[in-house]
Amino acid sequence: MQKGFPCLRLDGESVEDAACPVVEEMPLSIFINGRHFVTAMISPKERREFVTGHLFSERIASSIKEIESLEIEGNVARAVVANPMRAIVPRRPIVSGCGGIASFLDESKLSEIRSDLKITKEDAFSAMRAISLSELHVATGGVHSVGLFQKSGPVCIIEDIGRHNALDKAIGHALTQKVDFAETFAACTGRISSEMALKCSVAGIPIIVSRGATTSLAITIAERTGLAIVGFIRGKRLTIYSNRQRITIA
Secondary structure (H helix, E strand, C coil): CEEEEEEEEEECCEEEEEEEEEECCEEEEEEECCEEEEEEEECCCCHHHHHHHHHHHCCCCCCHHHEEEEEEECCEEEEEECCHHHHCCCCCCECCCCCCCCCCCCHHHCCCCCCCCCEEHHHHHHHHHHHCCCHHHHHHCCCEEEEEEECCEEEEEEEECCHHHHHHHHHHHHHHCCCCHHHCEEEECCCECHHHHHHHHHHCCCEEEECCCECHHHHHHHHHHCCEEEEEEECCEEEECCCHHHEECC
């Protein structure tokens, strides 16, 4: 997921020509039952998992069984879903950064998370260490990592130029493996925004942890759905923003 590009490096008085590793980015246009749904800018790996997870987290499909077929060729993904009318809403392009996203927030339709999962602060620290070992990030500085974990260990750890994309890919992977989301928690390297909180709530993931910050709307969603948000995991420090009963700190 990286390519070498010629660049000029400056370090103090030192100047040198070099080949710089740069993370790859590609557009992926998703068509649902023949109609264009959205174009996403993503990293090129795990495209099938991305589409599967995105259709699920955007409530186009309520289960993997409702995705009747999915074909991906080049930069185009064509899906046939059981309820295509769910996809006929205004959409914006999904950008690779931390802004623009497809879903909108309808607070009347927030999903209640049904899970008794609790994790320890050591579980949170361990998950953050696991997703921070990305060789691609060390080389390029250009990707986010998202991991989905059970108490027994990681379900998957996935990298993408966008943290929303990486979470969709992790959700898509778990759907194909028939993982029970109620027994998982998510870890990410970026900010926990309202969109990240909403995706976890739709999937039924009860806890999300990050080394980054969160937002006020993410906390509002978390409080109404039962999601625990833990941020600023750095060294031995962390901050619990919502549903603290899911985190054992003793």
